[in-house]
Amino acid sequence: MAITIKDIANRAGISAASVSRILTNRGRFSAATAQRVRQLAEEMGYYKNQSAADLSQKASRVIGVLVPTTHTNFADEIIKGMQRQAFELGFELLIVFLEDDVQHQIKTVKSLLSRQLLAVVMLAVDLETAVFDVLTAADTHLLSISNQLNNGIPSISSDNYAMMHTIVDYLYDQGHRQVALIGAADPDSVVATLRRQGFIDALAKHGIRYNPALIWGIDNAYKTGLETIQNFGVPLPFTAVIGSADIVGIGILNAAKDAGVAVPDDLSIITVDGTNLTQITRPRLTAVQQDFAQMGELAITTIANQTLSPNTIIFTDVEMRPGDTVASL
Amino acid sequence: MAITIKDIANRAGISAASVSRILTNRGRFSAATAQRVRQLAEEMGYYKNQSAADLSQKASRVIGVLVPTTHTNFADEIIKGMQRQAFELGFELLIVFLEDDVQHQIKTVKSLLSRQLLAVVMLAVDLETAVFDVLTAADTHLLSISNQLNNGIPSISSDNYAMMHTIVDYLYDQGHRQVALIGAADPDSVVATLRRQGFIDALAKHGIRYNPALIWGIDNAYKTGLETIQNFGVPLPFTAVIGSADIVGIGILNAAKDAGVAVPDDLSIITVDGTNLTQITRPRLTAVQQDFAQMGELAITTIANQTLSPNTIIFTDVEMRPGDTVASL
DNA sequence: GGATTTTGAGTAAACGTTTACGCACTTCGT
DNA sequence: ACGAAGTGCGTAAACGTTTACTCAAAATCC
Incomplete structure (x- = not known):
């Protein structure tokens, strides 16, 4: 022993x-x-023996992290950021992947809660109400990263509204007047709604009337991207398209190639996320890069400082990363 | 409270x-x-209160997982597999990402060990001796996934030697006689060594003399793939190339495009891993797919069954996944 | 119906660490 | 040199759960 x-x-x-x-x-x-x-x-x-220590001092230094299994390839960036800061401040991360089945999720969350947790961080997940209730019933702090919720849970994310202005401004400067937004059509998603609103307002700012048909695609998934060209038909009713995630952009890129649409000459693509996926396509994807590591670090810092009041929203940095998929008209 | x-x-x-x-x-x-x-x-x-329970029953149900930060995009697949099985059997996973700095790694591992751990699983990591010593000094079980070690640590991985036979046989059947192996040239890596040996033996089996120049590239990294074409020069001295990881294959694919080498007409590419990265390239990569989820599940099962004797090696399944990057000559 | 087994539940100790409290001893100021 | 303040450390209780040991009551057997 x-x-x-x-x-x-x-x-x-x-x-x-x-x-x-x-x-x-x-x-x-x-x-x-x-x-x-x-x-x-x-x-x-x-x-x-950390268990004994935890038991003795009632407060624990463990932070639970809920990660969706539907793999968003930026989750690890966020986790890395959290891990770094957690280590710095002497916290531990209990990372749990959530399967799709709700009953399973509830069981998972319950078993997570049997650790005396300092807080629970949700990584870009939209929880079912049933699961959510279990979390709120337990009196632990909650924090959502990379996903804004409409129920008072404090969150850390990019400023999705402003981000769309950045993108639209950029495209406008390059001469684009017909722009589509792909993968943010879900009316129930707070993030998607903010993006749509930002998109519409930014266009309006430049005197462009918003065409509802050009907002399309519920999921920000590869499949959504792939089906985009086919959905609109060639010739496309827009010169530039915004993919709501890198993977959506890659889908569009591939579909364009399959349909003989030249990128960026016939179609410009710009994506949201800016993960390293944008670097391995040909041409390289132009993207607005979100600072995922910063989100992670801030999450831990916020928890450590106990500055978690309801409805707080913290915005992290965003940066334009020009690639080779946007043409100047 | x-x-x-x-x-x-x-x-x-x-x-x-x-x-x-x-x-x-x-x-x-x-x-x-x-x-x-x-x-x-x-x-x-x-x-x-799990801490109290852990303290009372001396045995803990927590399994530590060491994950390299240099992101291998199959790590999450393995983790998912582990998580699923761990949940099934009532274990918990304490996942820790390892930064590159050795001192930092030691501190991380030490803090991990302050949980009474059932076992520590290393995910495709090659640890420095210093870090390794800390792990072996603590009397916890060790297990390596997706990476064979030469120090008696039991491991779970694909049969790297046999896998190269599968690949070479496939290429030979398609008429390829000059084949290169990229990203497995590191003499210190057990896995790379096994792959080289399998490669050489498989060629020999078909009466092809092995050309040392055609084994190139230390890292299985994107960059290695990118530099491949340039390294060998056009015309290439081979008709097919094996990428030691999907990401290497993508590098080769992009470099080929840049150099005007047509895939698969002028060059066939086949990669090891078969993650979903192979589905988002154009053309789609042909790959041997490793069953990462199975590795994860087996790891937990093995730990649960206490069947961890030194030098044990468990092989997981491998499957040929034809894509569009291998031509028939 | 008496002897024996089975069942349900209580008592108390144990796990390893932390921490409030107290005591003896040293240091210091005047 | 005497009281006050400070220092170093030991005692013991506490954290919440598990489990070996008991024992009374109930069920079973012949």
């Missing part, structure tokens, strides 16, 4: 309490014994 | 021990009280 604080205490000829004080760097102890104890701990290969 | 077993006991008019027995479904209790207790637990919103 493992080495405990008592083993160290015995060897050092002092009480377990003293060892604990030294190892946690709390309370009073002499530098001399501290030195000796730390040395012994190292030598004997001591590892704190 | 949270509801405890005692609160339930009080309300039910029985002792905490009985409640525990009922909730863990161990020992003796009557169906009637069980019913009542479970009902109360539900009503009162009880969540087991």
Whole structure:
């Protein structure tokens, strides 16, 4: 069995309490014994039993993270950011992937909650009400990343409304007047709604009347992108298209190739996300890059600072990443 | 503060021990009280304090998972598989991403070890000796997935040697006689070595003398693929190329496009991994698909069954996935 | 119906750590 | 040199759960 604080205490000829004080760097102890104890701990290969510590101090340092299985390829970026900051501040992440089945989700969340959690972070997930209720019933802090909710849960994400202005402005400057938005048509999604509104308002700002037909595609999935060309038919009723995720853009790119539509000469593509997927296509995708690592870091910092009030929204940076898929008209 | 077993006991008019027995479904209790207790637990919103439970039963149900940050895009597949099986069997996964800095890695691993871990699973990582020593010093079980080690650590992976036979046979059947292997030239990597050996032996089997120049590229990275064409020069000294990972194949595909080499007419490409990346290229990549989810599930099963003896190697399935990047000569 | 087994449930100790409290001893100020 | 303040450390309780041990009551057997 493992080495405990008592083993160290015995060897050092002092009480377990003293060892604990030294190892946690709390309370009073002499530098001399501290030195000796730390040395012994190292030598004997001591590892704190975190469960015992958690039990003793009622507060835990574990943060639960809910990740959707429908793999968004930026989730790892966010997780990396969280992990980095969590490590820095001495927190632990309990990452859990959510299957699609609701009953399964409920069971998963419940088992997650049996850890005394500091907070639960939802990564770009839209939870069913049933699952959501389980979470809110438990009195743990909640935080949503990369997805704004309309129920008061604080969130961290890009400014989806402003982001669409950035994109539309860019396209307008390049001479584009007919622009389509693909993958943000879901009326129930807060993020999609913000994007649509930003899209429409930005066009209006430039005196362009918004054409409802040019907002299409519920999912921001590869399949949505693939079906885009076929849906509108060639010749396309727009010169540029905005993909609501990199993977949507790749779908459009491939569909264009299949249909003999030249990118960017016949069609310009710009996507939202800017993950490294944009670098491995030919031509390279032009994108607005979201700072996912920053979202992750901010999430942990926010939790650590206890600055989680309902309805708070924190916006992270966004940057234009020109690639080779936007033509100047 | 949270509801405890005692609160339930009080309300039910029985002792905490009985409640525990009922909730863990161990020992003796009557169906009637069980019913009542479970009902109360539900009503009162009880969540087991897992820390206390872990402390009480010395054995923990937490499995540590080490994941490299240099993102291999199949890691999530493996994790998903692990998660699914872990949930099934009542285990928990503590997933930790490893930064590149060794000192940082050591600290990370140490903090991981302060949880009483059932086992530590390494996901396709090659650890520095220093980090490795920390792991072996702690008396926890170790298991390596998707990467064979030469130090006795049991592992789960595809049969890399046999896999190269599968690939070479396939290419040979399509008429290819000059074949290159890209991204497996690292002499220190056990996996790369197995692949090289399989490659060479498979060629020999068909009476083809192995040309050392055609094994090139240390990393299985995008960059390696990108530089391949330039490295060999056009016309290429081979008709088919094996990418040691999908991402390498994509690099080769893009470089070929840039160099005016037609795929598959002038060059056939086949990759190892078969992740969904192969579906989003044009043409679609032909690949041998590894069953990553299976690796993950098996890892957990193996740990659960305690069948972890040193030097054990478990092979998972591999399947040929024809795409559009291999031509028949 | 008496002896024996089975059942349901309580008691108490244990897991390893933290921490409030208290005590003896040292240091310091005057 | 005497009281006050400070320092180092030990004692013991607490955190919530599990489990070996008991024991009384109920069920079973012949």
